[in-house]
Amino acid sequence: MTEQPSRVTPDDIGAALLERLPPFPTGASVAERLAWFEARARLLTGIAAVVDTPDAHAAAADAWRECGRLAQNRPGGTGAVR
Numbered sequence: 001m002t003e004q005p006s007r008v009t010p011d012d013i014g015a016a017l018l019e020r021l022p023p024f025p026t027g028a029s030v031a032e033r034l035a036w037f038e039a040r041a042r043l044l045t046g047i048a049a050v051v052d053t054p055d056a057h058a059a060a061a062d063a064w065r066e067c068g069r070l071a072q073n074r075p076g077g078t079g080a081v082r
């Protein structure tokens with residue numbers, strides 16, 4: 001009998017995709033950190049749209065909240081993200 005591969009979870013998929021992001025820009029400006037978090041939020045939003053689980057949607061929402069927080073802290077920030 002052929003052995004079935006182990007089931008891949010949404011967390012496994014998310015972790016693998018997040019590894020594709022460039023490293024977090026240590027010592028970067030607020031704008032550079034915001035760009036990194038926006039890329040992460042877009043990725044998590046795409047994952048949530050596909051897997052459609054409460055946890056995936058919560059992770060995406062948390063990521064966008066962090067983007068909003070960073071946007072407020074940038075010079076002239078309004079909290080709006082791209």
